Amino acid sequence: MLINAIEAKGLVKNYVTWDRRGFFKRKKRVVKALKGVSFNVIRGEVFGLLGPNGAGKTTTVKIITTLLLPDEGKATVMGYDVVSEAEKVREVIGVTLSVEKGFFWKLTGRENLKYFGMLRGLKGRELDRRVEEVLELVGLKELGASDKLYEEYSLGMKARLALARALLHDPPILILDEPTIGLDPMSARTIRELLVKLAREEDKTVLITTHNMFEAELICDHVAIINDGRIVAYGTIGELKRRAADRLAVEMIIAAPHTILGDLETRISKLIGVRELGLEPLEEGRARLRIVVKPGEEEVIIAKSIEAFYSNGIKVYQVRVHEPTLEDVFILLTKGSK
Amino acid sequence: MPSTSIDIIRASVFSTYAWLKNNKWLFFSMLIWPYLMTFLILALGMVYGSLETYRERLGISNPVLYILASSGIVMSSLMIVDVVATSALYHRWLGTLPYLLLTPTKTYKVLILEPVPSAILSSTMSMLAILPGAVFFEGLLGAGKLFLILLVVYLGMLPLIGLSVIIASLTLVLREETNIASFLTPLILLLSGVFYPIQVLPAILQEISRIFPTLYVVQAAKLTATYAIPEIKALLGLISALIILTLIYNGTASLALGTSEKMVKKSGVI
Amino acid sequence: MMRNDIRIRAIIWLHFLRLWRYKFSFLNNILTTILWLTIFVLGALMFIPSSKWGEMAPIALWGIIMWQFLASSVWYIGGWTWFFISQGLVEEHLLTNTSPVPVLVGRAITGLSVTLTASLLVALVFTGLAGASVLIVYNPLIVLIGLVLLATMTISYALLLSAASFRIGIPGTILDIANFISFVLGGLAVPIANLPEQIRPIALAIPYAHPAEIVRYGVRGLEPYLGLTNELIISIIFALALALSARIVFKKTMKYIRKHGVKAVGRM
Ligand SMILES: Nc1ncnc2c1ncn2[C@@H]1O[C@H](COP(=O)(O)OP(=O)(O)O)[C@@H](O)[C@H]1O
Ligand SMILES: [Mg+2]
Numbered sequence: 001m002l003i004n005a006i007e008a009k010g011l012v013k014n015y016v017t018w019d020r021r022g023f024f025k026r027k028k029r030v031v032k033a034l035k036g037v038s039f040n041v042i043r044g045e046v047f048g049l050l051g052p053n054g055a056g057k058t059t060t061v062k063i064i065t066t067l068l069l070p071d072e073g074k075a076t077v078m079g080y081d082v083v084s085e086a087e088k089v090r091e092v093i094g095v096t097l098s099v100e101k102g103f104f105w106k107l108t109g110r111e112n113l114k115y116f117g118m119l120r121g122l123k124g125r126e127l128d129r130r131v132e133e134v135l136e137l138v139g140l141k142e143l144g145a146s147d148k149l150y151e152e153y154s155l156g157m158k159a160r161l162a163l164a165r166a167l168l169h170d171p172p173i174l175i176l177d178e179p180t181i182g183l184d185p186m187s188a189r190t191i192r193e194l195l196v197k198l199a200r201e202e203d204k205t206v207l208i209t210t211h212n213m214f215e216a217e218l219i220c221d222h223v224a225i226i227n228d229g230r231i232v233a234y235g236t237i238g239e240l241k242r243r244a245a246d247r248l249a250v251e252m253i254i255a256a257p258h259t260i261l262g263d264l265e266t267r268i269s270k271l272i273g274v275r276e277l278g279l280e281p282l283e284e285g286r287a288r289l290r291i292v293v294k295p296g297e298e299e300v301i302i303a304k305s306i307e308a309f310y311s312n313g314i315k316v317y318q319v320r321v322h323e324p325t326l327e328d329v330f331i332l333l334t335k336g337s338k
Numbered sequence: 339m340p341s342t343s344i345d346i347i348r349a350s351v352f353s354t355y356a357w358l359k360n361n362k363w364l365f366f367s368m369l370i371w372p373y374l375m376t377f378l379i380l381a382l383g384m385v386y387g388s389l390e391t392y393r394e395r396l397g398i399s400n401p402v403l404y405i406l407a408s409s410g411i412v413m414s415s416l417m418i419v420d421v422v423a424t425s426a427l428y429h430r431w432l433g434t435l436p437y438l439l440l441t442p443t444k445t446y447k448v449l450i451l452e453p454v455p456s457a458i459l460s461s462t463m464s465m466l467a468i469l470p471g472a473v474f475f476e477g478l479l480g481a482g483k484l485f486l487i488l489l490v491v492y493l494g495m496l497p498l499i500g501l502s503v504i505i506a507s508l509t510l511v512l513r514e515e516t517n518i519a520s521f522l523t524p525l526i527l528l529l530s531g532v533f534y535p536i537q538v539l540p541a542i543l544q545e546i547s548r549i550f551p552t553l554y555v556v557q558a559a560k561l562t563a564t565y566a567i568p569e570i571k572a573l574l575g576l577i578s579a580l581i582i583l584t585l586i587y588n589g590t591a592s593l594a595l596g597t598s599e600k601m602v603k604k605s606g607v608i
Numbered sequence: 609m610m611r612n613d614i615r616i617r618a619i620i621w622l623h624f625l626r627l628w629r630y631k632f633s634f635l636n637n638i639l640t641t642i643l644w645l646t647i648f649v650l651g652a653l654m655f656i657p658s659s660k661w662g663e664m665a666p667i668a669l670w671g672i673i674m675w676q677f678l679a680s681s682v683w684y685i686g687g688w689t690w691f692f693i694s695q696g697l698v699e700e701h702l703l704t705n706t707s708p709v710p711v712l713v714g715r716a717i718t719g720l721s722v723t724l725t726a727s728l729l730v731a732l733v734f735t736g737l738a739g740a741s742v743l744i745v746y747n748p749l750i751v752l753i754g755l756v757l758l759a760t761m762t763i764s765y766a767l768l769l770s771a772a773s774f775r776i777g778i779p780g781t782i783l784d785i786a787n788f789i790s791f792v793l794g795g796l797a798v799p800i801a802n803l804p805e806q807i808r809p810i811a812l813a814i815p816y817a818h819p820a821e822i823v824r825y826g827v828r829g830l831e832p833y834l835g836l837t838n839e840l841i842i843s844i845i846f847a848l849a850l851a852l853s854a855r856i857v858f859k860k861t862m863k864y865i866r867k868h869g870v871k872a873v874g875r876m
Pocket of ligand 2: 057058059177
């Protein structure tokens with residue numbers, strides 16, 4: 001029996017685009033979206049592909065789901081090659097590509113599911129049974145949304161419907177591109193809990209992409225961090241955190257009105273001379289600044305920052321030093337290269 | 339500070355310009371459509387019958403120029419109704435309707451003034467498009483006549499804008515995604531007798547057609563295409579009819595819009 | 609095979625359901641079509657002496673019906689592709705191992721519904737104008753054959769446009785111009801024999817001219833320009849050639865998008 005549900009080896013993908021320059025001029029440009037991506041997803045686990053916007057997550061998902069051909073490299077799903085055995089791959093995967101489109105507007109959720117179920121060869125009572133099951137599973141029934149038109153759905157409902165469609169033919173593997181992006185906490189939680197349940201109780205393999213570290217820490221068994229078309233780290237959450245064990249996180253709450261948030265990050269990194277930092281806006285015009293440092297450096301950095309902030313009129317409310325979280329690891333690994 | 343009409347128009351001129359810049363094809367279409375229509379009618383007519391028959395039946399001296407002018411009128415009416423009636427819908431699609439309604443002035447003013455520049459531009463364009471045709475047939479006199487028609491078209495636009503705002507209010511209330519009233523433009527044009535004498539229509543339709551401004555615009559075009567120098571008296575009659583219609587339509591429109599604005603705000607379908 | 613049956617059922621069901629849900633647009637489209645047609649027809653009728661209206665009306669009417677076949681294929685299939693692509697529906701269908709082609713062809717259901725209803729109503733207007741029923745035809749079977757051949761051609765043409773819109777934006781005006789040209793020069797509006805001598809070779813080269821000749825034979829018993837048998841053979845060859853090229857081009861397009869990704873390029 002196969003151990004790995006999904007295997008990707010050395011995936012390379014270049015997009016060719018044309019920049020518009022003036023009236024008729026166009027200039028060819030090659031975007032190197034993937035520069036050799038390899039990873040394995042073990043059967044029955046929840047695997048997270050983490051990365052910032054534009055890192056190549058969607059491109060990877062599209063290749064694994066047979067929608068895009070790799071320029072180089074090879075990928076298999078349940079042993080089927082995604083290029084030469086695309087049809088077989090499509091039978092064993094359930095996919096959500098987007099939480100906000102991919103359905104017919106003037107059909108209800110139930111009708112949309114019925115349509116896509118029929119395309120998958122389901123029919124009659126079996127079709128009806130599956131449709132009801134998945135509507136129940138993703139909580140659309142509970143929300144009373146099964147018979148609402150898709151165009152009237154909230155984003156949370158749309159995301160649930162997308163997941164329902166992925167589950168319709170009961171595939172052993174789920175591949176979900178940012179399944180909780182933009183959702184309210186309740187919907188996001190329902191979806192996350194469902195994914196974990198499917199992996200634990202029904203032995204499904206789940207691959208999700210996300211840039212939400214909190215989410216990854218909650219549900220993923222293994223994660224790979226992708227940045228700028230390359231996998232820069234792989235392991236369990238614990239392993240990744242340990243990779244940064246020789247690091248400390250300095251966290252400061254500072255005054256940062258939304259008006260100046262735009263270029264604050266680069267300004268601060270110049271001010272205190274560190275590159276690996278993350279800035280997250282909070283309410284009431286404050287922001288949380290995280291800097292990953294080597295043990296022993298923290299005092300110097302804190303002193304430097306406070307001085308820099310003071311002379312620039314930026315208030316500091318709180319300073320804290322702690323063990324790194326996954327987010328700090330993420331910042332460490334993804335900021336460095338850019 | 340309340341926005342003045344000038345502010346609204348200036349903003350709208352800018353967005354029209356930006357829009358045209360990014361839709362060069364649309365610009366081209368405006369120029370080409372009157373000729374396409376003329377080509378279609380002439381080609382069909384001439385393989386089925388003869389230009390002579392057409393000239394006699396309509397009692398005009400220059401049928402080709404008349405068809406061209408009518409096509410120009412058809413296009414500009416189409417654009418005005420389309421631009422005004424769909425601009426509210428368009429803003430709803432884009433999600434800019436709430437901001438439009440937040441402009442510190444009367445909504446009626448915004449909805450009417452906002453599409454005016456693109457409406458004027460497009461009707462001028464359609465008429466300008468046929469200028470080469472007019473000059474070709476009648477030289478400078480043709481250009482002069484065209485200018486006269488253009489003035490009447492502008493005048494005819496005023497009641498047409500009011501009518502379009504009424505349509506826009508309806509579509510807003512009905513919460514339709516597309517302009518489900520798009521059949522109204524060809525209906526109005528059909529009743530105005532664009533390419534044929536109004537007398538071929540049943541009597542009842544001829545009566546109804548009196549309430550539509552395009553009827554008078556088309557008649558003015560016919561007058562200028564019939565005589566070397568059109569009769570001033572007949573023209574003045576048409577112009578006063580247009581002025582009366584302007585008052586009636588725009589009065590009704592402001593009422594209709596007030597009502598629909600209330601309904602829209604109540605049902606929250608903005 | 610079984611699975612394909614279910615798929616086709618699904619697609620037909622989808623398009624009828626959507627037709628029903630968009631009923632106001634549907635009615636509006638029919639009404640708009642009829643009104644525009646009437647405007648142009650009234651204009652064209654002014655060129656014909658009243659005594660000949662009875663004779664010309666059926667030819668004009670059927671010309672318009674055939675033109676609607678073309679225009680509605682282009683708009684309902686070709687024009688819809690942009691929506692289909694931009695909503696991510698291409699990928700969603702591929703994931704179920706369903707090609708987008710049958711879904712796009714299914715749009716012909718919507719297009720034909722509009723065309724047939726509008727044609728029927730325009731026929732009523734004509735009957736009123738010309739004083740005699742214009743829908744009585746000489747040989748219904750031949751008319752049907754002609755229309756099926758014509759529909760095959762126009763749907764294939766629309767699919768070619770669809771395929772193109774995966775890669776380039778096609779301005780709507782160009783398509784309208786092409787439709788007009790086919791209407792007048794392509795022998796849809798008038799028998800080829802009535803066209804000026806110099807234009808006839810152009811008409812003969814436009815595929816639609818041939819089924820149009822067949823339809824006119826079925827309607828009025830007008831001898832087709834190249835004879836019925838020849839026109840049938842030529843029409844079938846043209847129809848097959850167009851369908852085949854649509855198939856090949858679509859296959860190529862699907863390969864292209866798998867290589868370069870699906871992007872909504874230009875809207876018609
Ligand atoms: N169809 C495309 N054509 C050109 N460039 C693309 C296309 N799709 C994605 N890209 C580019 O490839 C890179 C990776 O994109 P993507 O895989 O969507 O990243 P992610 O999903 O991680 O945000 C980005 O720089 C993006 O702009
Ligand atoms: Mg993405």
